[in-house]
Amino acid sequence: MIKNICCIGAGYVGGPTMAVIALKNPHIKVTIVDINAERINAWNNKDISQLPVYEPGLAEIIQKTRGKNLFFSTEIDKAIDEAEMIFISVNTPTKTYGKGKGMASDLKYIELCARNIAEVAKTDKIVVEKSTLPVRTAETIKSILHNTGNRINFQILSNPEFLAEGTAVEDLLNPDRVLIGGENQAAIETLSNIYSSWVPKDRILETNLWSSELSKLTANAFLAQRISSINAISELCEATGADVNQVAKAIGMDSRIGNKFLKASVGFGGSCFQKDILNLVYIAKSFGLEKTADYWQQVIIMNDHQKRRFSDKLIQTLYNTVSGKKITLFGWAFKKDTNDTRESAAIYVADHLLNEQARLSVYDPKVSASKIQADLNYLNTRSEDETAKLVKFIRDPYEASYDSHAIAILTEWDEFKTYDWKSIYKNMKKPAFIFDGRNILNKAELEAIGFEYYAIGQ
Ligand SMILES: NC(=O)C1=CN([C@@H]2O[C@H](COP(=O)(O)OP(=O)(O)OC[C@H]3O[C@@H](n4cnc5c(N)ncnc54)[C@H](O)[C@@H]3O)[C@@H](O)[C@H]2O)C=CC1
Numbered sequence: 001m002i003k004n005i006c007c008i009g010a011g012y013v014g015g016p017t018m019a020v021i022a023l024k025n026p027h028i029k030v031t032i033v034d035i036n037a038e039r040i041n042a043w044n045n046k047d048i049s050q051l052p053v054y055e056p057g058l059a060e061i062i063q064k065t066r067g068k069n070l071f072f073s074t075e076i077d078k079a080i081d082e083a084e085m086i087f088i089s090v091n092t093p094t095k096t097y098g099k100g101k102g103m104a105s106d107l108k109y110i111e112l113c114a115r116n117i118a119e120v121a122k123t124d125k126i127v128v129e130k131s132t133l134p135v136r137t138a139e140t141i142k143s144i145l146h147n148t149g150n151r152i153n154f155q156i157l158s159n160p161e162f163l164a165e166g167t168a169v170e171d172l173l174n175p176d177r178v179l180i181g182g183e184n185q186a187a188i189e190t191l192s193n194i195y196s197s198w199v200p201k202d203r204i205l206e207t208n209l210w211s212s213e214l215s216k217l218t219a220n221a222f223l224a225q226r227i228s229s230i231n232a233i234s235e236l237c238e239a240t241g242a243d244v245n246q247v248a249k250a251i252g253m254d255s256r257i258g259n260k261f262l263k264a265s266v267g268f269g270g271s272c273f274q275k276d277i278l279n280l281v282y283i284a285k286s287f288g289l290e291k292t293a294d295y296w297q298q299v300i301i302m303n304d305h306q307k308r309r310f311s312d313k314l315i316q317t318l319y320n321t322v323s324g325k326k327i328t329l330f331g332w333a334f335k336k337d338t339n340d341t342r343e344s345a346a347i348y349v350a351d352h353l354l355n356e357q358a359r360l361s362v363y364d365p366k367v368s369a370s371k372i373q374a375d376l377n378y379l380n381t382r383s384e385d386e387t388a389k390l391v392k393f394i395r396d397p398y399e400a401s402y403d404s405h406a407i408a409i410l411t412e413w414d415e416f417k418t419y420d421w422k423s424i425y426k427n428m429k430k431p432a433f434i435f436d437g438r439n440i441l442n443k444a445e446l447e448a449i450g451f452e453y454y455a456i457g458q
């Protein structure tokens with residue numbers, strides 16, 4: 001039985017996933033390592049509210065396990081050396097240079113991990129791909145590990161993660177399935193036994209390595225495709241008088257379609273959907289499968305269109321100009337209940353409005369002012385000074401919306417539904433507009449107050 005696990009990468013996946021494994025397997029010592037010392041320090045912070053990843057329920061699990069059988073460290077070599085099983089949970093972003101730029105996954109961090117393991121290992125190890133990877137990456141890892149000449153036996157497994165941010169703990173405690181791809185039955189059993197401490201055996205699915213790697217990309221592509229599909233219909237609803245919420249309900253009651261993931265929105269964000277689909281498109285192209293590549297590319301094209309359509313609508317409604325006008329953005333995170341802003345639709349909507357010289361006042365309950373500035377600066381559209389001048393982060397939603405021409409709701413935070421909208425209305429310029437990019441507010445109530453209310457697909 002395994003006694004010692006190491007996980008390389010203390011991010012949104014490594015942190016919560018290993019915390020739950022540690023919680024459910026108190027006999028296993030789990031060490032999460034990272035090259036980012038600041039992140040490791042934050043995971044070790046005594047003040048449990050300061051963990052680097054915000055997820056409902058996570059702090060409680062960290063409190064129960066940290067220092068007992070869960071450890072966060074920057075001593076990567078030591079943790080690799082001691083572990084019998086090593087999870088690789090590092091980032092696999094879209095390449096920003098060279099061949100495959102803007103499409104392929106950048107596997108340099110994965111390769112560095114494999115080389116690190118190859119250098120340090122003195123005993124047999126099971127190496128688990130937790131990161132999302134292009135199909136056949138295990139071959140690369142295998143080649144690096146098996147060419148060290150130190151006669152160590154490495155078994156490679158693929159164990160993609162399906163948690164969604166904001167519900168990570170719930171998803172980990174009660175997964176629809178755990179997927180394990182591999183060639184060696186004993187290694188598969190060893191990993192399966194760790195999960196079976198809390199996951200029913202019939203939900204632990206075993207496949208070959210390549211099916212497992214490809215299933216992860218496919219799952220994300222299908223999920224994102226549903227959002228782009230309903231968003232495409234939302235545009236048609238606006239043109240025809242149909243209501244996208246009603247259409248989603250009507251089709252979702254068909255058990256073959258199902259009712260989940262049919263919420264029209266300002267566009268999907270997050271670190272993975274776009275990157276994973278671009279990767280799928282790149283892989284298809286590399287096999288010469290142009291039609292397949294085009295099919296999936298369309299999901300991204302539709303998503304970009306939806307973000308642009310939203311900001312265009314706002315500008316057009318505000319009499320075709322937002323220059324010098326104060327626009328309030330409620331929400332910056334890519335979805336509720338997370339502090340993650342990667343690829344958030346808010347970034348692109350804000351950038352577009354700034355191009356039109358709007359002044360932005362942003363409120364988000366979990367995202368910091370510096371993160372918002374950094375997200376905009378990363379786009380490199382304007383100077384950092386200009387961004388700082390035009391974008392203000394305000395800690396209070398009432399103050400943020402004071403004297404503004406319009407409010408755009410970009411994240412579906414529950415607290416937005418509980419605001420005193422009468423008092424917000426009173427303090428805004430008239431006509432006071434709301435652009436609800438998440439369809440979370442009540443149209444009739446807001447119109448009764450006096451707002452001009454615009455929602456997606458209505
Ligand atoms: N964020 C999510 O909800 C999900 C992400 N995934 C996948 O999981 C993987 C990780 O994603 P996140 O946790 O979101 O990324 P992240 O960026 O939050 O964390 C990755 C961590 O790996 C560390 N790292 C990179 N290279 C390293 C090295 N050579 N040695 C030690 N540490 C190193 C980084 O410093 C960083 O802290 C990605 O492949 C992603 O596609 C899969 C399912 C869900």
Ligand SMILES: O=C(O)[C@H]1O[C@H](OP(=O)(O)OP(=O)(O)OC[C@H]2O[C@@H](n3ccc(=O)[nH]c3=O)[C@H](O)[C@@H]2O)[C@H](O)[C@@H](O)[C@@H]1O
Binds near residue numbers: 132334
């Ligand atoms: O590989 C990953 O990273 C993960 O990607 C997604 O999880 P995540 O991106 O954290 O969050 P989702 O709940 O999928 O939301 C993604 C985006 O789609 C948007 N969305 C979601 C659902 C919907 O009906 N409409 C909609 O616009 C959300 O607001 C958000 O911006 C998948 O749901 C996870 O299964 C997967 O593990």
